Amino acid sequence: MPTVVLHSAVVDTLGLRITGGALEPGRVLTLESISAEFGVSRTVAREAMRMLEGLGLVRSGRRVGLVVLGIESWQVLDPRVIAWRLQGAGRVDQLRSLTEMRHAVEPLAAAGAARHAPAAVRARLGEIAARMRALGEAGEGDHAEFLGLDVEMHELLLRHSGNELFGALTDVVAAVLSGRTALGLMPASPVPGALEQHEAVARAVAGGDPDAARRAMEAIVGEVQEALHRLP
Structure with a gap:
């Protein structure tokens, strides 16, 4: 098996354990124990731990080993950390936190796009919204295509938006949208109001109306927040 596959498997398994609480902060890991458990070389184990250290999940120390760190040290906006947390017991709380962040950012991003997006992007947003409408009204349509269009729209x-910091969050938002779908937390069919608001965002951006774009996006993310608050 290729080395990159081996250390990816180790990283994913340990990442899930740390973010899920099975490996608590302060727990000490060693390259020897990792090598033995996963049947990999020390080189593979070392590379895996370097990746986890880069994500803030562990800290290496001379004569100490690899110490598991708490959430305050994690790179919580890294898509890999998000994906691991969405597979853990606290996935709903993770989605709630990420949706609150989206509520703070995405309405402003939509308003910015109404001011700054080039003509080709404005046109594409209209195409996406129309196709999402068609898929939503088809009922049992192509859920993978619908998700792909939804992700593309939010990424655009x-x-x-004219704000490079917002642009840096595209992978985060994609991870949230994909995670909500993968965990079965999306309705079986798109909420009609959500389809209307995606169309409203596209119209507002095409028409250069920042206020209307902001309001429509607030409604989209607000619907998600309400759905999550209804969950136990």
Whole structure:
């Protein structure tokens, strides 16, 4: 098996354990124990731990080993950390936190796109919203295509908001949208109001109306927040 596959498997398993609480802060790991458990070389184990250290999940220390760190040290916006947390017992709380962040950022990004997006992007947003409408009204349509279009729309708005910091969050938002779907936390069919608001965002951006774009995006993310608050 290729080395990159081996250390990816180790990273994913340990990442899930740390973010899920099975490996608590302060727990000490060693390259020897990792090598033995996963049947990999020390080189593979070392590379895996370097990746986890880069994500803030562990800290290496001379004569100490590898110490598991708490959430305050994690790179919580890294898509890998998000994906691990969404697979853990606290996935709903993670989605709630990320949705609150989206509520703070995405309405402003939509307003920015209404000011700054080039003509080709404005046109594409209209195409996306129309296709999402068609898929939503089809009922049992192509859920993978719908998700892909939803992700593309939000990414375009962030990237063309005129704010490079918003643009840097595209992978985060994609991870949230994909994670909500993968965990079965999306409705079986798109909420009609959500389809209307995606169309409203596209119209507002096309028409250069920042206020309308902001309000429509607030409604989209607000619907998600309400759905999450209804969960136990």
